Amino acid sequence: MALITSKKMFEKAYKGGYAIGAFNVNNMEIIQGITEAAKEAQAPLILQVSAGARKYAKHVYLMKLIEAAIEDTGLPICVHLDHGDSFEICKSCIDGGFTSVMFDGSHHTFEDNIKETKRVVEYAHERGVVVEAELGRLAGVEDDIKVSKEDSSYTDPDEVEEFVSKTGVDSLAIAIGTSHGAYKFQGEAKLRFDILEEVQRRLPGFPIVLHGASSVIPEFVEKINKYGGKMPGAQGVPEEMLRKAASMAVCKINIDSDLRLAMTSSIREHFALNPDHFDPRQYLAPARENIKQLVKNKLIHVLGCDNTANEY
Ligand code: G3H
Numbered sequence: 001m002a003l004i005t006s007k008k009m010f011e012k013a014y015k016g017g018y019a020i021g022a023f024n025v026n027n028m029e030i031i032q033g034i035t036e037a038a039k040e041a042q043a044p045l046i047l048q049v050s051a052g053a054r055k056y057a058k059h060v061y062l063m064k065l066i067e068a069a070i071e072d073t074g075l076p077i078c079v080h081l082d083h084g085d086s087f088e089i090c091k092s093c094i095d096g097g098f099t100s101v102m103f104d105g106s107h108h109t110f111e112d113n114i115k116e117t118k119r120v121v122e123y124a125h126e127r128g129v130v131v132e133a134e135l136g137r138l139a140g141v142e143d144d145i146k147v148s149k150e151d152s153s154y155t156d157p158d159e160v161e162e163f164v165s166k167t168g169v170d171s172l173a174i175a176i177g178t179s180h181g182a183y184k185f186q187g188e189a190k191l192r193f194d195i196l197e198e199v200q201r202r203l204p205g206f207p208i209v210l211h212g213a214s215s216v217i218p219e220f221v222e223k224i225n226k227y228g229g230k231m232p233g234a235q236g237v238p239e240e241m242l243r244k245a246a247s248m249a250v251c252k253i254n255i256d257s258d259l260r261l262a263m264t265s266s267i268r269e270h271f272a273l274n275p276d277h278f279d280p281r282q283y284l285a286p287a288r289e290n291i292k293q294l295v296k297n298k299l300i301h302v303l304g305c306d307n308t309a310n311e312y
Protein backbone atom coordinates (compact mmCIF):
# COMPACT_ATOMS: atom_id res chain seq x y z
CA MET A 1 0.00 0.00 0.00
CA ALA A 2 1.30 3.45 -0.90
CA LEU A 3 0.34 6.90 0.31
CA ILE A 4 -3.12 7.73 -1.00
CA THR A 5 -5.27 10.84 -1.18
CA SER A 6 -8.45 11.09 0.88
CA LYS A 7 -10.71 10.98 -2.21
CA LYS A 8 -11.73 7.33 -1.95
CA MET A 9 -11.72 7.48 1.85
CA PHE A 10 -14.33 10.23 1.79
CA GLU A 11 -16.49 8.52 -0.83
CA LYS A 12 -16.60 5.36 1.27
CA ALA A 13 -17.03 7.24 4.56
CA TYR A 14 -19.92 9.30 3.20
CA LYS A 15 -21.74 6.24 1.87
CA GLY A 16 -20.97 4.19 4.97
CA GLY A 17 -22.04 6.86 7.48
CA TYR A 18 -18.68 6.95 9.25
CA ALA A 19 -15.69 9.31 9.39
CA ILE A 20 -11.95 8.94 8.96
CA GLY A 21 -9.81 10.00 11.93
CA ALA A 22 -7.33 12.74 11.08
CA PHE A 23 -4.65 12.77 13.75
CA ASN A 24 -1.94 15.39 14.21
CA VAL A 25 1.60 14.00 14.31
CA ASN A 26 4.79 15.58 15.62
CA ASN A 27 7.24 12.74 16.33
CA MET A 28 7.92 9.01 16.00
CA GLU A 29 6.09 7.86 19.13
CA ILE A 30 2.89 9.66 18.14
CA ILE A 31 3.05 8.20 14.62
CA GLN A 32 3.70 4.70 15.95
CA GLY A 33 0.95 4.89 18.58
CA ILE A 34 -1.63 5.99 15.99
CA THR A 35 -0.60 3.60 13.23
CA GLU A 36 -0.31 0.57 15.53
CA ALA A 37 -3.84 1.28 16.77
CA ALA A 38 -5.14 1.61 13.21
CA LYS A 39 -3.45 -1.62 12.21
CA GLU A 40 -5.19 -3.53 15.00
CA ALA A 41 -8.48 -1.86 14.12
CA GLN A 42 -7.85 -2.26 10.35
CA ALA A 43 -8.76 1.38 9.79
CA PRO A 44 -7.64 3.80 7.08
CA LEU A 45 -5.89 6.90 8.41
CA ILE A 46 -5.21 10.53 7.74
CA LEU A 47 -2.00 11.70 9.42
CA GLN A 48 -1.82 15.47 9.47
CA VAL A 49 1.08 17.81 9.95
CA SER A 50 0.75 21.45 11.05
CA ALA A 51 3.17 24.28 10.25
CA GLY A 52 4.30 24.00 13.87
CA ALA A 53 4.95 20.27 13.49
CA ARG A 54 7.05 20.90 10.37
CA LYS A 55 9.02 23.53 12.25
CA TYR A 56 9.53 21.16 15.21
CA ALA A 57 10.41 17.91 13.44
CA LYS A 58 11.22 19.00 9.85
CA HIS A 59 9.14 17.97 6.85
CA VAL A 60 11.51 15.23 5.70
CA TYR A 61 11.61 13.44 9.08
CA LEU A 62 7.81 13.31 9.35
CA MET A 63 7.46 12.21 5.72
CA LYS A 64 10.00 9.38 6.17
CA LEU A 65 8.38 8.27 9.44
CA ILE A 66 4.98 8.12 7.75
CA GLU A 67 6.48 6.14 4.85
CA ALA A 68 7.95 3.76 7.42
CA ALA A 69 4.53 3.41 9.07
CA ILE A 70 2.96 2.47 5.72
CA GLU A 71 5.63 -0.14 5.13
CA ASP A 72 5.21 -1.47 8.66
CA THR A 73 1.40 -1.59 8.74
CA GLY A 74 0.33 -1.95 5.08
CA LEU A 75 -2.50 0.51 5.79
CA PRO A 76 -3.99 3.07 3.41
CA ILE A 77 -2.69 6.39 4.77
CA CYS A 78 -3.17 9.95 3.53
CA VAL A 79 -0.63 12.59 4.60
CA HIS A 80 -2.18 16.01 4.96
CA LEU A 81 -1.05 19.56 5.71
CA ASP A 82 -3.19 20.93 8.54
CA HIS A 83 -4.08 24.66 8.45
CA GLY A 84 -1.77 25.82 5.65
CA ASP A 85 -2.18 29.60 5.75
CA SER A 86 -0.40 30.50 2.49
CA PHE A 87 0.03 29.26 -1.07
CA GLU A 88 3.76 28.82 -0.33
CA ILE A 89 3.38 26.34 2.53
CA CYS A 90 0.80 24.34 0.53
CA LYS A 91 3.15 24.26 -2.47
CA SER A 92 6.06 23.18 -0.31
CA CYS A 93 4.04 20.26 1.12
CA ILE A 94 2.72 19.23 -2.30
CA ASP A 95 6.25 19.32 -3.73
CA GLY A 96 7.43 17.38 -0.68
CA GLY A 97 5.08 14.43 -1.26
CA PHE A 98 1.93 15.18 0.78
CA THR A 99 -1.21 13.77 -0.83
CA SER A 100 -3.57 16.36 0.68
CA VAL A 101 -3.33 19.95 1.89
CA MET A 102 -5.61 22.28 3.78
CA PHE A 103 -5.60 25.87 2.67
CA ASP A 104 -7.02 27.74 5.63
CA GLY A 105 -8.21 31.07 4.26
CA SER A 106 -10.71 31.56 7.07
CA HIS A 107 -8.93 34.79 8.10
CA HIS A 108 -9.54 36.27 4.61
CA THR A 109 -12.66 37.92 3.22
CA PHE A 110 -15.00 35.55 1.37
CA GLU A 111 -13.71 36.80 -2.01
CA ASP A 112 -10.03 36.51 -1.09
CA ASN A 113 -10.62 33.08 0.47
CA ILE A 114 -12.08 31.95 -2.89
CA LYS A 115 -9.21 33.49 -4.86
CA GLU A 116 -6.42 32.00 -2.72
CA THR A 117 -8.09 28.60 -2.31
CA LYS A 118 -8.55 28.36 -6.09
CA ARG A 119 -4.86 29.06 -6.63
CA VAL A 120 -3.92 26.20 -4.28
CA VAL A 121 -6.52 23.87 -5.87
CA GLU A 122 -5.11 24.47 -9.37
CA TYR A 123 -1.54 23.74 -8.24
CA ALA A 124 -2.60 20.69 -6.21
CA HIS A 125 -4.93 19.09 -8.77
CA GLU A 126 -2.32 19.29 -11.53
CA ARG A 127 -0.18 17.10 -9.26
CA GLY A 128 -2.86 14.65 -8.09
CA VAL A 129 -3.18 16.21 -4.62
CA VAL A 130 -6.51 17.04 -2.94
CA VAL A 131 -7.42 20.23 -1.07
CA GLU A 132 -9.49 21.02 2.02
CA ALA A 133 -10.61 24.60 2.64
CA GLU A 134 -12.40 26.37 5.49
CA LEU A 135 -15.45 28.62 5.66
CA GLY A 136 -16.36 30.19 8.96
CA ARG A 137 -13.82 30.50 11.74
CA LEU A 138 -13.15 28.32 14.81
CA ALA A 139 -12.07 29.88 18.09
CA GLY A 140 -9.06 28.53 19.95
CA VAL A 141 -5.30 28.46 20.15
CA GLU A 142 -2.75 26.63 18.03
CA ASP A 143 0.98 27.29 17.72
CA ASP A 144 0.73 29.97 15.09
CA ILE A 145 -2.92 30.95 15.19
CA LYS A 146 -4.91 32.46 18.02
CA VAL A 147 -8.58 33.20 17.41
CA SER A 148 -10.61 34.79 20.19
CA LYS A 149 -14.25 33.92 20.76
CA GLU A 150 -15.32 37.33 19.41
CA ASP A 151 -13.38 36.79 16.17
CA SER A 152 -14.80 33.33 15.58
CA SER A 153 -17.87 32.82 13.41
CA TYR A 154 -20.20 30.02 12.38
CA THR A 155 -20.18 28.93 8.74
CA ASP A 156 -22.92 30.63 6.75
CA PRO A 157 -24.71 27.90 4.72
CA ASP A 158 -25.68 30.57 2.14
CA GLU A 159 -22.02 30.76 1.09
CA VAL A 160 -21.06 27.11 0.69
CA GLU A 161 -22.34 26.33 -2.84
CA GLU A 162 -20.68 29.38 -4.38
CA PHE A 163 -17.45 28.68 -2.47
CA VAL A 164 -17.21 25.05 -3.52
CA SER A 165 -18.15 25.62 -7.15
CA LYS A 166 -15.81 28.60 -7.61
CA THR A 167 -12.79 26.98 -5.92
CA GLY A 168 -13.12 23.34 -7.03
CA VAL A 169 -12.08 22.30 -3.52
CA ASP A 170 -12.36 18.60 -2.51
CA SER A 171 -13.64 18.97 1.07
CA LEU A 172 -14.80 21.76 3.33
CA ALA A 173 -14.13 22.46 7.01
CA ILE A 174 -17.04 24.22 8.66
CA ALA A 175 -17.45 26.00 11.99
CA ILE A 176 -20.40 24.71 14.03
CA GLY A 177 -19.23 25.55 17.53
CA THR A 178 -16.12 23.44 18.16
CA SER A 179 -12.82 25.17 18.93
CA HIS A 180 -9.16 24.19 18.93
CA GLY A 181 -7.31 23.20 22.08
CA ALA A 182 -8.19 21.70 25.45
CA TYR A 183 -10.59 24.45 26.59
CA LYS A 184 -13.65 24.22 24.39
CA PHE A 185 -16.88 24.58 26.34
CA GLN A 186 -17.47 25.80 29.87
CA GLY A 187 -20.47 23.73 30.86
CA GLU A 188 -22.50 21.83 28.34
CA ALA A 189 -21.13 21.34 24.79
CA LYS A 190 -23.26 23.01 22.16
CA LEU A 191 -22.88 22.24 18.47
CA ARG A 192 -24.95 23.74 15.66
CA PHE A 193 -26.07 20.53 13.94
CA ASP A 194 -28.68 22.65 12.16
CA ILE A 195 -25.84 24.34 10.23
CA LEU A 196 -24.29 20.98 9.35
CA GLU A 197 -27.68 19.73 8.17
CA GLU A 198 -28.23 22.77 5.98
CA VAL A 199 -24.72 22.55 4.49
CA GLN A 200 -25.33 18.86 3.76
CA ARG A 201 -28.63 19.72 2.06
CA ARG A 202 -26.96 22.31 -0.15
CA LEU A 203 -23.92 20.14 -0.99
CA PRO A 204 -25.30 16.61 -1.33
CA GLY A 205 -22.57 13.95 -1.21
CA PHE A 206 -19.83 16.50 -0.51
CA PRO A 207 -17.36 15.67 2.31
CA ILE A 208 -17.35 17.98 5.32
CA VAL A 209 -14.52 18.25 7.87
CA LEU A 210 -14.87 18.81 11.61
CA HIS A 211 -11.94 20.54 13.33
CA GLY A 212 -11.53 20.98 17.07
CA ALA A 213 -13.07 17.58 17.71
CA SER A 214 -11.14 16.38 20.76
CA SER A 215 -13.27 15.11 23.60
CA VAL A 216 -10.79 16.48 26.19
CA ILE A 217 -10.98 13.18 28.01
CA PRO A 218 -11.48 13.96 31.75
CA GLU A 219 -9.39 10.98 32.88
CA PHE A 220 -6.30 12.50 31.22
CA VAL A 221 -6.91 16.00 32.59
CA GLU A 222 -7.45 14.55 36.09
CA LYS A 223 -4.22 12.57 35.87
CA ILE A 224 -2.26 15.62 34.71
CA ASN A 225 -3.59 17.61 37.66
CA LYS A 226 -3.08 14.73 40.09
CA TYR A 227 0.61 14.68 39.21
CA GLY A 228 1.38 18.37 39.48
CA GLY A 229 -0.31 19.89 36.42
CA LYS A 230 -2.62 22.90 36.53
CA MET A 231 -5.24 22.50 33.81
CA PRO A 232 -8.64 24.12 34.31
CA GLY A 233 -11.46 21.62 33.85
CA ALA A 234 -13.18 22.07 30.50
CA GLN A 235 -15.57 20.12 28.35
CA GLY A 236 -14.66 18.80 24.88
CA VAL A 237 -16.88 17.35 22.17
CA PRO A 238 -18.85 14.43 23.62
CA GLU A 239 -18.46 11.13 21.77
CA GLU A 240 -22.18 10.99 20.88
CA MET A 241 -21.79 14.27 18.98
CA LEU A 242 -18.77 12.95 17.07
CA ARG A 243 -20.75 9.85 16.18
CA LYS A 244 -23.69 11.94 15.05
CA ALA A 245 -21.45 14.16 12.88
CA ALA A 246 -19.81 11.06 11.39
CA SER A 247 -23.21 9.62 10.48
CA MET A 248 -23.99 12.86 8.61
CA ALA A 249 -21.79 14.57 5.96
CA VAL A 250 -18.69 14.78 8.16
CA CYS A 251 -16.07 12.46 6.65
CA LYS A 252 -12.92 13.73 8.43
CA ILE A 253 -12.64 14.37 12.16
CA ASN A 254 -9.55 16.20 13.45
CA ILE A 255 -7.99 15.19 16.74
CA ASP A 256 -4.85 16.67 18.25
CA SER A 257 -5.45 17.85 21.84
CA ASP A 258 -6.55 14.39 23.04
CA LEU A 259 -3.26 12.92 21.77
CA ARG A 260 -1.35 15.61 23.65
CA LEU A 261 -3.31 14.90 26.82
CA ALA A 262 -2.76 11.14 26.47
CA MET A 263 0.98 11.60 26.08
CA THR A 264 1.44 14.21 28.79
CA SER A 265 -0.72 12.48 31.40
CA SER A 266 1.23 9.28 30.90
CA ILE A 267 4.63 10.99 31.19
CA ARG A 268 3.60 12.95 34.31
CA GLU A 269 2.36 9.79 35.95
CA HIS A 270 5.49 7.91 34.97
CA PHE A 271 7.82 10.42 36.61
CA ALA A 272 5.67 10.71 39.72
CA LEU A 273 5.80 6.93 40.17
CA ASN A 274 9.40 6.47 38.99
CA PRO A 275 11.37 9.51 40.10
CA ASP A 276 14.69 7.76 39.46
CA HIS A 277 14.04 7.10 35.74
CA PHE A 278 16.03 9.04 33.14
CA ASP A 279 16.04 6.82 30.03
CA PRO A 280 13.56 8.44 27.58
CA ARG A 281 12.41 5.00 26.43
CA GLN A 282 11.09 4.32 29.93
CA TYR A 283 8.55 7.14 29.73
CA LEU A 284 8.01 7.35 25.97
CA ALA A 285 6.98 3.68 25.63
CA PRO A 286 3.96 4.02 27.99
CA ALA A 287 3.10 7.39 26.41
CA ARG A 288 3.04 5.74 22.98
CA GLU A 289 0.89 2.92 24.37
CA ASN A 290 -1.56 5.43 25.86
CA ILE A 291 -1.92 7.10 22.45
CA LYS A 292 -2.47 3.70 20.86
CA GLN A 293 -5.29 2.81 23.25
CA LEU A 294 -6.93 6.21 22.79
CA VAL A 295 -6.84 6.03 19.00
CA LYS A 296 -8.06 2.47 18.91
CA ASN A 297 -11.01 3.32 21.12
CA LYS A 298 -11.85 6.45 19.14
CA LEU A 299 -11.61 4.58 15.84
CA ILE A 300 -13.60 1.61 16.99
CA HIS A 301 -16.24 3.10 19.20
CA VAL A 302 -16.71 6.59 17.87
CA LEU A 303 -15.80 7.26 14.25
CA GLY A 304 -16.88 3.87 12.91
CA CYS A 305 -14.08 3.38 10.35
CA ASP A 306 -12.68 0.17 11.81
CA ASN A 307 -12.43 -2.86 9.54
CA THR A 308 -12.65 -0.75 6.39
CA ALA A 309 -8.93 -0.74 5.48
CA ASN A 310 -9.34 -3.75 3.17
CA GLU A 311 -11.54 -1.76 0.79
CA TYR A 312 -8.58 -0.01 -0.89
O1 G3H B 1 -5.51 22.60 14.81
C1 G3H B 1 -4.30 22.48 14.85
C2 G3H B 1 -3.52 21.51 15.59
O2 G3H B 1 -3.94 21.34 16.89
C3 G3H B 1 -2.06 21.81 15.43
O3 G3H B 1 -1.53 22.53 16.47
O4 G3H B 1 -0.10 24.29 15.38
O5 G3H B 1 0.26 23.60 17.77
O6 G3H B 1 0.86 22.04 15.91
P1 G3H B 1 -0.04 23.15 16.37
Ligand code: 13P
Nearest residue numbers: 181211212213214256257
Ligand atom coordinates in the same frame (compact mmCIF):
# COMPACT_ATOMS: atom_id res chain seq x y z
P1 13P C 1 -8.39 19.62 18.78
O1 13P C 1 -7.60 20.75 19.40
O2 13P C 1 -9.78 19.60 19.29
O3 13P C 1 -7.71 18.31 18.91
O4 13P C 1 -8.50 19.94 17.20
C1 13P C 1 -7.47 19.58 16.33
C2 13P C 1 -7.66 20.16 14.98
O5 13P C 1 -8.69 20.67 14.59
C3 13P C 1 -6.50 20.07 14.07
O6 13P C 1 -6.73 20.74 12.87
Ligand code: ZN
Nearest residue numbers: 180211212254
Ligand atom coordinates in the same frame (compact mmCIF):
# COMPACT_ATOMS: atom_id res chain seq x y z
ZN1 ZN D 1 -7.96 22.49 13.03
